[in-house]
Amino acid sequence: MNIFRLAGDMTHLASVLVLLLKIHTIKSCAGVSLKTQELYALVFATRYLDIFTDFISLYNTVMKLIFLGSSFSIVWYIRRHKIVRRSYDKDQDTFRHYFLVLPCLLLALVIHEKFTFREVMWAFSLYLEAVAILPQLVLLQRTRNIDNLTGQYVFLLGAYRALYILNWIYRYFTEPHFVHWITWIAGLVQTLLYADFFYYYFESWKNNVKLQLPA
């Protein structure tokens, strides 16, 4: 474990907890894309298949349980909670996320580390995580209102992935055989997707104006 990875995990934890707390306290999910949350729940479900078979560390297991629990809770709140679900604008959150799932699944069937169910699911979860934010970014551009919690959520998610890239660089130089091309490329693509959001986020923060994404 290195400082970049710990910071990345804490930032990732903060992003899901910020969102869960927002939805739980103000009983509203305005501005939140259910599609992105469903994709993230799928990412964790396919990524953490080994949670009960491979014990790596207490930290690893606890964090996996938190990520699984929080992502499925957020989906439950938006779909089932009698008050929260009313604030979900489904006619704006129309990104056809199946168009993301299928290509990621096909890609995972072609490019993976080993052709086993676990490895294909693991590669699928990495490809899906790279694009899972798209419905949320599209929704932000459509509704143009970025309330600061949703903006923070996207910002923290981007920061977590950027910190992970530093972690991979650090591990590459400190651990002789640490090479995971699939993880690195998927992580880089994901971070680049956030790059333009970061630009507008910092611009609005610097000029102290409300964050406006170009249509």
Next chain:
Amino acid sequence: IEPTSEKDEL
């Protein structure tokens, strides 16, 4: 250094 098992990242 901890043994870098295959998938030790989240």
